Amino acid sequence: MKWNDIIPTKQAEVLDFLLENPMKDYTITAIADNVNITRPTLYTLLPKMRKNGLITTRVMGKLILHGLEFTDPRIQLLIKFNKENPGDLV
Numbered sequence: 365m366k367w368n369d370i371i372p373t374k375q376a377e378v379l380d381f382l383l384e385n386p387m388k389d390y391t392i393t394a395i396a397d398n399v400n401i402t403r404p405t406l407y408t409l410l411p412k413m414r415k416n417g418l419i420t421t422r423v424m425g426k427l428i429l430h431g432l433e434f435t436d437p438r439i440q441l442l443i444k445f446n447k448e449n450p451g452d453l454v
Contacts, residue, residue: 392428
């Protein structure tokens, strides 16, 4: 089973990227460059993911950074799944 069977494809692509380095946070530009999703799409998508508790956002000076929400049980399951099935996400 792939993530995009249960999670919308663009969200799955973002989560897959964030899981590659789960302890890091990224700018929208960095996410866009690595997942081949346009920045305007991410400006719509990331707030929805944040509202659903999948990601966090923090501000460092002028930078707005996005990362995984580790306290969410779904993210904990995805991290576990990713460790057990590397490369099987999207």
